[in-house]
Amino acid sequence: MDLSLIIMQLLSGIALGAVLVITALGLTIVFGMLGVVNFAHGALFMIGAYAGLYLASLTGSFWWGLLLAPILIGAFGMLIEFVLIRRLYGRSIDDPLLLTFGLSYVLVEGVRIVFGSDGIPFPTPPQLIGVLDLGIGFFPRYRLFVIALVAVVLLVLWLTLEKTRVGLIVRAGARDPTIMQVLGVDIGRVWLAIFGLGVGLAALGGVLAGPMRSVNPEMGSLVLAEAFVVTVIGGLGSIVGAVVAGLMVGISISMVALFAPEMATIVMFALMAVVLLIRPQGLFGVRGRTA
Amino acid sequence: MPKSGSTPKISRRTALAGLSASAALLAMPRLGRAADETIRIGFPTPLTGPFAAEARDQVKCAELAVKLVNDKGGIAGRKVELLVRDDKLNAGEAATRTLELIEKDKVHAVVGALSSAVQLGVNEVTRARGVIYVSISQSDTINEAKDFSKYTFHEALNPHMTTAAVARQTLKKGMKVAHLVADYAYGHEMLRGFKRAQAAIGADNVGEILHPFGAADYSTFIPRLMSMRPDVLCISNFGRDQANAIKQAVDFGVKQQMKIVVPVILHNQRLAVGPDVFEGVVGGANYYWGLEPQSKTAADFNAAFRAANGGAIPTDYGAYGYSGVASLLLAMRAAGGTDTDKVVDALEKLQYDLTKGPQHYRKCDHQSVQSVLVLESKKKSAMANDNDLFAILATDTGSADMLRSCSELGHAT
Numbered sequence: 001m002d003l004s005l006i007i008m009q010l011l012s013g014i015a016l017g018a019v020l021v022i023t024a025l026g027l028t029i030v031f032g033m034l035g036v037v038n039f040a041h042g043a044l045f046m047i048g049a050y051a052g053l054y055l056a057s058l059t060g061s062f063w064w065g066l067l068l069a070p071i072l073i074g075a076f077g078m079l080i081e082f083v084l085i086r087r088l089y090g091r092s093i094d095d096p097l098l099l100t101f102g103l104s105y106v107l108v109e110g111v112r113i114v115f116g117s118d119g120i121p122f123p124t125p126p127q128l129i130g131v132l133d134l135g136i137g138f139f140p141r142y143r144l145f146v147i148a149l150v151a152v153v154l155l156v157l158w159l160t161l162e163k164t165r166v167g168l169i170v171r172a173g174a175r176d177p178t179i180m181q182v183l184g185v186d187i188g189r190v191w192l193a194i195f196g197l198g199v200g201l202a203a204l205g206g207v208l209a210g211p212m213r214s215v216n217p218e219m220g221s222l223v224l225a226e227a228f229v230v231t232v233i234g235g236l237g238s239i240v241g242a243v244v245a246g247l248m249v250g251i252s253i254s255m256v257a258l259f260a261p262e263m264a265t266i267v268m269f270a271l272m273a274v275v276l277l278i279r280p281q282g283l284f285g286v287r288g289r290t291a
Numbered sequence: 292m293p294k295s296g297s298t299p300k301i302s303r304r305t306a307l308a309g310l311s312a313s314a315a316l317l318a319m320p321r322l323g324r325a326a327d328e329t330i331r332i333g334f335p336t337p338l339t340g341p342f343a344a345e346a347r348d349q350v351k352c353a354e355l356a357v358k359l360v361n362d363k364g365g366i367a368g369r370k371v372e373l374l375v376r377d378d379k380l381n382a383g384e385a386a387t388r389t390l391e392l393i394e395k396d397k398v399h400a401v402v403g404a405l406s407s408a409v410q411l412g413v414n415e416v417t418r419a420r421g422v423i424y425v426s427i428s429q430s431d432t433i434n435e436a437k438d439f440s441k442y443t444f445h446e447a448l449n450p451h452m453t454t455a456a457v458a459r460q461t462l463k464k465g466m467k468v469a470h471l472v473a474d475y476a477y478g479h480e481m482l483r484g485f486k487r488a489q490a491a492i493g494a495d496n497v498g499e500i501l502h503p504f505g506a507a508d509y510s511t512f513i514p515r516l517m518s519m520r521p522d523v524l525c526i527s528n529f530g531r532d533q534a535n536a537i538k539q540a541v542d543f544g545v546k547q548q549m550k551i552v553v554p555v556i557l558h559n560q561r562l563a564v565g566p567d568v569f570e571g572v573v574g575g576a577n578y579y580w581g582l583e584p585q586s587k588t589a590a591d592f593n594a595a596f597r598a599a600n601g602g603a604i605p606t607d608y609g610a611y612g613y614s615g616v617a618s619l620l621l622a623m624r625a626a627g628g629t630d631t632d633k634v635v636d637a638l639e640k641l642q643y644d645l646t647k648g649p650q651h652y653r654k655c656d657h658q659s660v661q662s663v664l665v666l667e668s669k670k671k672s673a674m675a676n677d678n679d680l681f682a683i684l685a686t687d688t689g690s691a692d693m694l695r696s697c698s699e700l701g702h703a704t
Contacts, residue, residue: 002518009515012511012513117344118344120563121562121563123565131542140542212508213539214534253511257515262502
């Protein structure tokens with residue numbers, strides 16, 4: 001097997017991993033900071049794709065859809081937190097889990113009613129149609145763009161969390177919310193913002209995935225499973241874990257597809273099983289953490 | 292487990308069949324007085340999941356077939372009722388729903404299912420219970436003697452006839468062919484069909500990749516397929532898998548290097564990804580509304596569907612729903628009611644023309660002998676309107692020569 005094919009395959013894996021990273025990141029941030037396992041994450045990914053498509057057709061440009069959909073759906077996420085999730089803080093972890101699980105059904109049915117249950121086309125932005133000659137083979141421009149955009153988003157997110165005052169409050173809030181309140185920080189507002197960010201990231205993943213797959217009401221269910229696998233491998237609540245595990249899963253799927261294509265889907269679950277056996281808290285997780 | 296009758300041991304299947312036969316005998320008196328009751332047709336189909344779009348079209352068309360008969364006063368004075376159930380694209384679920392339809396809802400026959408694996412699950416139940424089943428999903432296995440029963444009818448095309456027709460239009464001697472195949476019964480049967488047709492034509496197989504059923508991303512298979520340097524890429528999968536696989540192959544520039552061919556080109560999936568992606572893709576079909584100008588039957592069917600559905604046109608898998616139910620109802624009319632043996636007999640003798648031209652069920656395996664269309668997806672600028680999706684490359688007239696012979700399938704001849 002020649003090297004250029006392996007490099008192409010690696011690149012496919014990274015592109016696949018990039019979307020996984022973005023969706024898993026939203027899931028893991030919300031769990032790490034709020035202790036909420038958001039089962040509606042996949043549905044919000046799907047809503048993001050529909051919102052992106054709708055806004056793109058409304059404004060006539062994919063770029064507006066890409067920019068506005070995560071903001072709009074992120075705001076919708078804040079509404080969910082404010083109206084529903086907020087009431088369940090301090091209760092057992094099952095309560096928000098059940099709530100978001102139910103919410104995911106409501107969202108999927110809602111989209112079926114408004115947009116129908118058939119898939120609808122999400123055109124690739126004209127600037128990114130076609131392939132780029134990399135010397136060793138051709139690779140879709142759009143997928144290269146996805147890799148680059150995800151890298152930028154990760155960088156911005158990292159800088160915000162590590163280098164700004166807001167990031168400091170968020171990190172401290174995750175460690176000890178009571179002390180933060182004593183220090184005069186309105187922790188409710190922080191949680192509201194975090195949930196909005198998590199949902200916004202799901203929506204961004206949806207918009208990015210739109211031009212690569214057909215957009216349909218069930219597109220989020222598989223994504224939710226994948227995002228969970230990534231967060232479990234990376235360690236629940238760990239941002240670095242989500243990034244590393246997302247890329248690892250993408251590349252594993254891609255490499256296995258080269259040698260045993262029918263095993264491509266199973267490999268991520270196998271990877272998860274192995275990680276759970278050796279390091280139950282995940283690669284970057286903290287042992288015994290209950291959030 | 293022994294499949295042939297050479298061993299004296301009673302298999303579970305035989306025992307089941309025997310039991311249900313005696314149960315049927317016991318139930319006879321009750322059926323006798325039910326002569327004036329409604330005729331109930333069970334219709335399991337995957338209303339949720341990746342084939343949902345096709346399934347809903349099946350239901351719409353099946354409902355149309357029932358409505359047209361009821362509008363004319365039903366069959367022997369009895370109204371017809373369609374009982375639709377969601378089989379969730381799962382063989383176990385389908386078997387349970389079918390059993391309920393038979394035991395609880397007391398259906399007189401079953402039509403439906405939309406997966407080669409699921410229809411075998413339905414068939415298992417119906418033949419054990421001695422209930423007529425008209426399958427409307429592609430399968431080769433259902434024709435074979437081991438899965439056949441006198442109650443099993445197959446209205447859909449089968450992979451053997453579909454792939455042969457598509458290969459005839461697209462492959463030439465010496466061409467290199469690669470395959471991307473969904474890893475379940477449908478994909479395997481299509482692959483087998485293509486390889487058989489390929490061998491007959493003299494085209495070379497350069498490789499095949501099996502992908503997991505229901506995958507959302509195909510990018511990981513494409514570099515390797517391209518490195519095989521084929522002239523033709525056959526993508527044998529169904530529903531949303533077809534849309535996603537073709538879209539992503541096109542994103543990778545596959546069409547610049549090779550032609551994309553599919554066994555069955557799906558109306559709804561072409562709608563789901565748009566004309567630019569599907570442009571030039573060739574595939575087989577049982578039906579296309581654009582047959583209108585050349586077929587009076589198609590024009591009538593389209594008109595009836597339009598009238599019942601606000602001007603919409605019927606799709607390929609929709610047409611199966613219509614002809615599956617309507618052929619059964621024609622046979623019931625000929626049989627004067629729902630007596631299973633009489634209806635089976637009537638179906639075997641039936642010559643019907645419901646959507647696209649003459650059809651009949653072959654005696655040995657109850658496969659519907661019918662025409663096969665080969666379609667090519669039009670480019671956007673060549674479309675006269677939003678429904679003008681395909682150009683008809685060929686209409687192969689139905690004949691028993693298209694099918695595998697009765698003896699090859701293991702039927703007594």
